[in-house]
Amino acid sequence: MLTIAVYVEHASGSVRRASLEALGAAAATGHEVVAILAGDGAEGAASGCAGAARAVCIAGSLASPDALARATADAARQIGARAFVASATSTGKDLAPRVAALLGSALLADCTALSATGDVLRATRPTLAGKVLIQATSSGPVFCATLRRNVFGAASGAGPAGISKAAGVNDFKAMLQSIASKTGSKLDVSEAPIVVAGGRGMKGPEHFALLEELAAAFGSAAVGASRAVVDAGWRPHGEQVGQTGKTVAPQLYVAVGISGAIQHLAGMKTSKVIVAINKDPEAPIFKHADYGIVGDAFEVLPVLTQAVKALRAQ
Amino acid sequence: MKIVACIKRVPATETQAKIAANGKGLEPAGVEYMLSFYDEIAVEEAIRTKERVGSGEVIVLTLGPAEARKELVECLAKGADRAILLVDPAWSSRDSLSTAKLLAAKIGELAPDLVFTGRVATDTDSAAVGPMLATLLGRGCVTDVVKLTIEGGGKLKAERESEAGIEMYELALPALITCQKGLNEPRYAGLKGIMAAKKKPVEEVAVQDVPNQIAVETAQLPPARKEGRIVGTGAAAVPALLEALRKEAQVV
Incomplete structure (x- = not known):
């Protein structure tokens, strides 16, 4: 049994749909899933991580992408994760390569299938603008992947049995100052059904x-x-x-x-x-x-x- | 200011994909190549940054086959000062981490203030090498940048296009920026630039082998979509369309 760490995004106390899909894809491999959440409201959202056996909430904010990556990689190590999965959202696509590099691992990005044969994980990903589909495994220390949205079924059912805390990282290189939100509450084209x-x-x-x-x-x-x-x-x-x-x-x-x-x-x-x-x-x-x-x-x-x-x- | 722009030679957008005989990748015969779309934006931002600062050097760096000299020379013609080609016979099967490690080793030697990469290379579509490079080099990094401002004291302001809107970051040099469409309009090389490029140095360096972790088991063309149909002509076809979406496809 492997432990798969899934980075879970949340908003207004709820797990984002894309992350529910990542949890669903990880749980469908039959391996143990541990959710990693960060930022304000993480503990409230953690109980909504269907498909996860446990959840780990990183203290501190989400405002520095490099500090978030280090805290997430630390949490993945503490969990003993042999795989790290995030959704291919704008956050996940930024975070996952950094986490993979910190874990000394390559990344399979924007995957459209994830499966396991025993302890071997494999993923399918489109390359060349979808003209060629690659099915691949990884011999790296941690199998790292991001998953394309709207492809995997969302996890449902019970949330994690245990929720624990992990330390954040205080030093940082880049820091978010402000967000100019899109007008209104328009759905992004990449997440709309x-x-x-x-x-x-x-x-x-x-x-x-x-x-x-x-x-x-x-x-x-x-x-x-x-x-x-x-x-x-x-x-x-x-x-x-x-x-x-x-x-x-x-x-x-x-x-x-x-x-x-x-x-x-x-x-x-x-x-x-x-x-x-x-x-x-x-x-x-x-x-x-x-x-x-x-x-x-x-x-x-x-x-x-x-x-x-x-x-x-x- | 010393600036490195990382570029990649990729199959042209119009490439008709065929699978190689080993079943593990694209058949290279007959494929035309080009500079990856977002890397043009990275090179442009490197040149503009040097112009704005008023002094410095723009080095274009790639990992690729010997033929990638062509794409490097295109960048020199646009105004980069010199080019480095990490010659790698295994370039097309490199995974994100081994690519980032090989580039990071060279960038570590060059010690530039700023590194620009494209948001994503349009062959592997991973968007991983830029943020991996920054992480390996311990640099601040903002991805998908649509506006960059260099301020005094080695401070940068970078605007990132995300699903939430435009995120504004502050970071300090040395830094790495991955370039999104909208950051600038890449220039065309003029005749003068093309002539000047012939005299600019392209250094070829053999790379040591860094093993890949990703092992491709199979490469396949995507399954053909089931053949569709025209449900009708003009506004009169709307009821038939909705009927099909509701009853057959069950999506509305």
Whole structure:
């Protein structure tokens, strides 16, 4: 039996969905899972770490990425972890390589499968923008991996039987001073279960309101954008989906007026269901879509939005 | 100010992937290469930082095959001063930690004030080498930086794009920054730069072998998606689409 340490993110006293998925993936290997939490409110959130046998709460704040990494690596060592797993969120992607380096271990990043054969862990990860899937093991002292969101089932059931404390690290190199939050409480495109994305076919930034209305009709949905649209300044880079933007794997991805360049497909082709709406019946996006509508976005979108609203009102 | 920009030669975005005969990686025959997208931003920020400070040296560093000289020369043409190529026959199968160790050994010797890397290399898609390097070197590091300000007394302000919004960090030199899109607009090399690059030094260094920990068991092309279908044309197709999403796909 191995011990797998899972770094768990939390907000407002609750474990983040992405971390529940990481806990679920770790627990599904059949090995022992120990949750590591840090920051204010960690102890409150620790009881929500389904799938974990125990939880360790690091004292102190989350404000220095290097201090957090050292405290997390120390906690992983104390636990006797043979594996360290985090979610491939913006926090996890920053933290995990640092922790891996401190543990003298390589990292398998943004994995889409995790399994165990006895004490051998293996992971699958997309490389070359998803064009090649690698299945790999690690001979390092600690098997370190980050897990892609919306791919693994969330852990459910009982929380940890024991919650303990671990010391924080006081000296630091970089320190967070402030966060300029995104306007409103908008879901990030990489965490939303539904993404409604627009491309050049939207013809101008003013027409993205149509996509925002569709996203609002769906409920928990985010608006995404193609590279062309971001490069043209119509939408912020934080919304860009693709090889030079974010990788998303929502339940439903609706591509509107997006032709389907390789660089865009790289960021969304592991979505569960892909819908394409495009005027051009020859657009490459249709080859990758589960369902397509050939048509003008400006005609289709308002009707689709109304229909989704009606469906959800039922 | 002494600045190192780390770059990587990667398969071009348009590469049609084929699996090599050993089943463990990309078949290299016929693959065209390019400078990784985010590394262009790293090189640009290195050159701009030197220009802003008014003095110093920009060294471009890569671990790669002898052919990576091409990408290094591109960076020299844009304004970097010299280049170092850690020649590694095993470059394409290196894991994140062994890559970071080999780069860290060289950067340790160079002792630059600032190191820039791209946010992620667009071949392995790991985004690991930058923060690993910083950790091995004991440097302050901010990842995914969209704005960097050099202040007096060796202090830096770095803005990081995260899911929460824009996070503002303070750190001190020596530091390492991983560069996100939006930090700058990389310049094109002019004719003058291309000519000047021919006279700039590219030092080739053989690397000692650092073993990989990651062992690739298989490399495969992703399974083909089940063939989709056009549900209809125009707004009239909306009911058919919703029906399919509800009953077949069960996602709404």
